[in-house]
Amino acid sequence: MKHKFILSKMPVMLVTTMLVTTLILIGCETEGDRGVMATGDAEISNESVQQKVHEEPNFEAIVLHKNESTITVSPTKSTEQQYILGTTGVDYSAQIGDVVRVWTTGQYEDSYPSRGVATQIDQVK
The missing domain is CATH 1.20.5 (Single alpha-helices involved in coiled-coils or other helix-helix interfaces)
Known part of the structure; x- marks a missing residue:
């Protein structure tokens, strides 16, 4: 029962x-x-991104492609790896073929090419 x-x-x-x-x-x-x-977006503020900028660049790279919102680069020490980096709000003048120093947030999507966000780009050559 x-x-x-x-x-x-x-x-x-x-x-x-x-x-x-x-x-x-x-x-x-x-x-x-x-x-x-x-x-659907993490809404990363410019201030929080700037806090993540390292004193030293993450890597030096050759510019493979660029448009108004992204830059595709290949680190000079590893030609097999490529990064597509968002550049919204980043002031840079590098052209395709230039060597640049790249600062990023350090967070990348697990894809090929890897995707991330640039926080600073300086032209080397």
């Missing part, structure tokens, strides 16, 4: 458990998480 009572209440208990778990998980998100979920 006891087992029959428990089995009849099982769906109610399952729904209640799922509801409580969902509410707990929603309460754990941060304000930053809500912004990312709403826009």
Whole structure:
């Protein structure tokens, strides 16, 4: 008799458990998480990017391609690796074939070519 009572209440208990778990998980998100979920973007501010600029460049590279919002480079020490770097807000004058020093945020997408964000680009040659 006891087992029959428990089995009849099982769906109610399952729904209640799922509801409580969902509410707990929603309460754990941060304000930053809500912004990312709403826009689909991490909304990196220019100030936070500038804080990540290293004193030394991440690498020297040869410019392979560029357009108004990205630059594709290949580090001079590793011709097999290439990076497509976002350059929005970065002032640089390098042309295709130039050697440049590149500063980045240090965060890259796991793809080929790797994708990241440049924070500073200086022409070497």
